[in-house]
Amino acid sequence: MKLFLLVAGLLLASPALAQRQTFPPIDEAGQNPSLVAFRADLLAKIEARDTDAVVAAACPDIYLSHGTAGGPEEFRTNLTVPPETLGEEFKDEAAELRDFYWSQLQQTVSQPGYFDDQGEFWMPHYWRIIxxxxxxxxxxxxxxxxxxxxxxxxxxxxxxxxxxxxxxxxxxxxxxxxxxxxxxxxxxxxxxxxxxxxxxMVGYRAALVRSEAGDWQLCTFVTGD
Known part of the structure; x- marks a missing residue:
C-alpha cells in the first residue's frame, strides 16, 4: 500500500502557487531483524547468480507480471532466459536480457523499503508515493x-x-x-x-512477505503501472 500523497494537482500548478516536496529515503527494514537477515542472505544469492537458491526463496505464487500467472517456474525462466523461449529476432539477446533482469533484481532488493499496513516489506521506498x-x-x-x-x-x-x-x-x-x-x-x-x-515510478519493485510458518519470502518482483 502506498502511504505518502503527492498533493493532487500539484504537478500542474502555476509556479507562483506550486510547492516542491521531498521524499528522503528511509529504510524500515531495521524494525525486523529476521527481515534484515533474510534480505542480506537473498542479496548474497542474487550477487552469486544462484538461480536455484533465489527461486527457492520465492513465494509459491510469486507475482511477476500484470499479464501472466507468475510462480517459481516463470521466475526461473526470467532468471535464465532460455533462447528457445524468445522470438527468432531476439535469440541473440538472451544473455543481455538475463543480465538485465538479474541486475534489476539486485538493485531493487538493495533499495531502502517500507512496511505496508499488511506487514509486507516493499522496495524501493518511493513506491509508497501516491x-x-x-x-x-x-x-x-x-x-x-x-x-x-x-x-x-x-x-x-x-x-x-x-x-x-x-x-x-x-x-x-x-x-x-x-x-x-x-x-x-x-x-x-x-x-x-x-x-x-x-x-x-513504474519501474521494478519487490515485496518480501512473511509466510504463515514465519519465513520471509520474495513474493513480488514486477514492473509497470
Whole structure:
C-alpha cells in the first residue's frame, strides 16, 4: 500500500502557487531483524547468480507480471532466459536480457523499503508515493540523489537552475540513450537532469512477505503501472 500523497494537482500548478516536496529515503527494514537477515542472505544469492537458491526463496505464487500467472517456474525462466523461449529476432539477446533482469533484481532488493499496513516489506521506498490522478505515471520519475544539479541545457557546463534532492519530477519524453533528460519540477521549472539519477515510478519493485510458518519470502518482483 502506498502511504505518502503527492498533493493532487500539484504537478500542474502555476509556479507562483506550486510547492516542491521531498521524499528522503528511509529504510524500515531495521524494525525486523529476521527481515534484515533474510534480505542480506537473498542479496548474497542474487550477487552469486544462484538461480536455484533465489527461486527457492520465492513465494509459491510469486507475482511477476500484470499479464501472466507468475510462480517459481516463470521466475526461473526470467532468471535464465532460455533462447528457445524468445522470438527468432531476439535469440541473440538472451544473455543481455538475463543480465538485465538479474541486475534489476539486485538493485531493487538493495533499495531502502517500507512496511505496508499488511506487514509486507516493499522496495524501493518511493513506491509508497501516491501520484495525482492527473499525472501519467509513465512520465513521473523519482530523483534518487542529493543536491543533483538541474541545468539550463543538457551539458555539464550549462548554468545551474536548482539543486534537486529526492523529488518527483515529470519527464514528458524520456530518451533512454541520452545523458540528460528534459524534466519539469512541481513548481513549473524546466531544465535538464542527469539520467543516472532518475528512477521511473513504474519501474521494478519487490515485496518480501512473511509466510504463515514465519519465513520471509520474495513474493513480488514486477514492473509497470
Amino acid at each position: 501520484l495525482p490522478a492527473t499525472v501519467d505515471p509513465f512520465t513521473a520519475f523519482y530523483v534518487s540523489g542529493e543536491s543533483i544539479t538541474l541545468r539550463q541545457a543538457p551539458s555539464r557546463g550549462a548554468p545551474i537552475l536548482a539543486l534537486i534532492s529526492h523529488e518527483i519530477v515529470i519527464v514528458p519524453d524520456y530518451q533512454p540513450d541520452e545523458e540528460y533528460q528534459k524534466i519539469r519540477l512541481t513548481d513549473g521549472t524546466s531544465g535538464y537532469l542527469l539520467s543516472d539519477f532518475l528512477a521511473s
